[in-house]
Amino acid sequence: MKIKLGLLYGGKSAEHEVSLLTARAVSRAIDFNKYEVYPIFITKKGEWRKGNALIGAAESVEMLQFGEGVNKPNNITSFLPAETANAAIVEKKVDTNLDVIFPLLHGPNGEDGTVQGLLEVLNLPYVGNGVLASAAGMDKVVMKQLFAQAGLSQVPYVHFIRNEWKNNQAELLQRMEKSLKWPLFVKPANLGSSVGITKAGNRDELLKAIEFAFKYDRKIIVEQGIVAREIEMSVLGNDNPRCSVVGEVLPTKDFYDYDAKYKDGTTNYAIPAEVSDELYKKIEDAAIRAFKVLDCSGLVRADFFITEEEEVVINEVNTMPGFTPISMYPKLWIESGLSYSSLIEELIDLAIERFEEKQQLDHSKDGE
Known part of the structure; x- marks a missing residue:
């Protein structure tokens, strides 16, 4: 009997298009x-749309977009728009008895624990990280604070919210210029895929970068630039995670921005990257420590800077890395001997394993 799998994608996020590609x-x-x-499609307005079973692979992202105001694809029939998120999931749970949900959402309203919380309340098994890991992994400031608790090396940074910037701009500028060295990287705290990120080499550029980042989030993080290799590692598992080979990002642009990741395809990669056995073990240890301190499950891509002295500096982890044809996460596993299809199957198995373990918990008072 086939496993009934719900693909959940789209989302009310600046990373909507990335989700469709995934x-x-x-x-x-x-x-x-x-x-x-x-398919369960969430529009940019946050409307949930569901369709009957796919009869084959989607040849374009347009084929995965359906509902009011969107052209109907050729391989999905009987569209049934849902008025609420609960209705979209619950009705399809009843209609098709879904065995597991595969969230393919990136950014806020999907990767940040909100959808994971919904699925938990509905008692539905789902692929990937839970509420805590998703929320902490989405917020770069909280993530860095937890990494510090785990003793992971990081670049210096300053963070603040919009209200603090409005009322204490001069003080914050002084703090950044005193504690950080140029160039600086300005990032929205709660976005991925390099959306809203700008490199600043002086105060004027910094001011423009901060205003740009505030278009995407109320919380900003400003990090000190570092001269280092950009190394990534994929982590897979639940309680006993394992790591892939490492890959190195070799951007042809000034830095690894959104276009380099998803549009122009100009970024080069070294997979596997040339690292010594000793350095690999250091990266692996840091990746697993990061995975465990966030209480991750399923999948994580851990991103690092490696200095000339081979110091391993963690940049961030991505709790829902992309699965696009040029994405690093699946490429690293393919190089490690795990095919794309087998990777997906293992993630689904891990989701069911975690769900079944949770069902063993006793929620009655005093074990009655």
Whole structure:
């Protein structure tokens, strides 16, 4: 009997398009002989739309967008718009008895623990990280504070919210210029895929970068630039995670921005990267420590800077890395001997394993 799998994608986020690319890539890699795949599309307005089972891989992102005001794709029929998120999930749970949900959402309202919380309340198994890991992994400031508790090396940074910037701009500028060295990288605290990130080499550029970042989030983080190799490692598992080979990002642009990741395809990668066995062990240890301090499950891509002295400096982790054809996470596992389709199957198995473990918990008073 086929496993009934719900693909959840789109989302009310600046990373909506990235999610669509990920969903298309996953649909191409899924074994339709093993899985019965149901699309659940969230529009940019936050409306939930669901369709009948896919009969094959989506050849374009347009084929995965449906509902009011959107062209109907050729391989999805009987669209049933849902008025609420609960209705979208619950009704399809009843109609098709979904075995597991695969959230392919990036950024706020999807990767940040909100959807994970909904699925937990509905008692539905789902792929990937839980509420805590998703929320902490989305907020770069909270993430860095937890990494510090785990003793992980990081670049110096300053963070603040919009109200603090409005009322204490001069003080914050003085703090940044005193404690950080140029160039600086200005980032929204709660976005991924390099959305809203700007490199600043002087005060004027810094001011413009901060205003730009505030378009995406109320909390900003300003990090000191570092001369180092950009190294990434994929982590897979629940209680006993394992790591892939390492990869190195070799951007041809000034830095690894959104276009380099998803549009122009000009970034080069070294997979596997040239690292010594000793350095690999240091990166692996840091990746697993980061995975465990956030209480992660399923999948994580851990990003590092490696200095000339081979100091391992953690940049961040991504709790829902992209599965696009040029994404690093699946590439690293393919190089490690795990195919794209097998990776998806293992993630689904890990989701079911975690769900079944939770069902063993006793929620009655005093074990009655």
